[in-house]
Amino acid sequence: MGTEHFDDKAATWDDDPDKARQAQDVARAVASAVPTDGATRLLEYGAGTGLVTQALIGRVGPVTLADNSPGMREVLQVKVASGILPRDARVWDLDLETQPVPSERFDLVVSSMVMHHVTQLDVVLAAFAELLEPGGHLCIADLDREDGSFHSHDFGGHHGFDRQELVTALGAAGLAEVTTADCTTISKEGTAYPVFLATARRP
Numbered sequence: 001m002g003t004e005h006f007d008d009k010a011a012t013w014d015d016d017p018d019k020a021r022q023a024q025d026v027a028r029a030v031a032s033a034v035p036t037d038g039a040t041r042l043l044e045y046g047a048g049t050g051l052v053t054q055a056l057i058g059r060v061g062p063v064t065l066a067d068n069s070p071g072m073r074e075v076l077q078v079k080v081a082s083g084i085l086p087r088d089a090r091v092w093d094l095d096l097e098t099q100p101v102p103s104e105r106f107d108l109v110v111s112s113m114v115m116h117h118v119t120q121l122d123v124v125l126a127a128f129a130e131l132l133e134p135g136g137h138l139c140i141a142d143l144d145r146e147d148g149s150f151h152s153h154d155f156g157g158h159h160g161f162d163r164q165e166l167v168t169a170l171g172a173a174g175l176a177e178v179t180t181a182d183c184t185t186i187s188k189e190g191t192a193y194p195v196f197l198a199t200a201r202r203p
């Protein structure tokens with residue numbers, strides 16, 4: 001999928017108070033699922049406008065926000081320049097489906113509502129495993145399997161995930177201690193779509 005959809009949404013993404021509420025729920029779930037402190041090097045992949053990272057500030061150390069949408073990265077840069085995100089935060093143009101895995105290593109990789117947009121799930125999960133320092137944690141928040149009604153726009157991704165299938169895929173990517181738990185819900189046109197948090201650790 002191209003980036004136009006998210007490019008168009010980026011400037012007004014934060015106008016929806018529910019987006020911040022979801023991000024806070026995800027950040028809370030991450031913080032209670034995995035150990036973090038002021039030295040934790042965080043990579044948020046598919047960071048959008050950085051709402052999840054914003055909600056994790058104070059619980060983690062240096063942050064890197066990656067997204068393949070130029071519109072989203074522009075919003076991130078404005079937030080870094082204005083101090084809404086830490087002034088030393090890095091914004092990366094990164095698509096792990098098509099680009100090499102960066103050589104840097106992280107203690108925590110987080111993605112929220114991104115993986116259902118990723119076509120080559122196995123490629124990106126393997127990249128996450130490679131990006132983690134041994135002992136580092138991966139946290140993926142995403143939709144439980146849904147009937148296809150979540151996306152009204154032209155959409156070629158996954159209609160959510162079966163948790164057990166994702167657990168198997170995380171194991172196949174070389175990750176261990178894989179668990180899933182309820183995380184939050186997203187309401188759209190009268191339907192509440194459940195969101196889970198999957199966590200895993202690089203051995």
Ligand SMILES: C[S@@+](CC[C@H](N)C(=O)[O-])C[C@H]1O[C@@H](n2cnc3c(N)ncnc32)[C@H](O)[C@@H]1O
Nearest residue numbers: 006046047048067068069072095112113114117
């Ligand atoms: C539904 S938004 C979620 C944004 C943010 N994580 C949040 O929870 O508010 C999905 C984000 O993933 C990004 N994204 C989608 N596919 C991607 C890919 N292959 N590589 C990097 N970012 C991607 C989009 O540009 C968008 O910013």
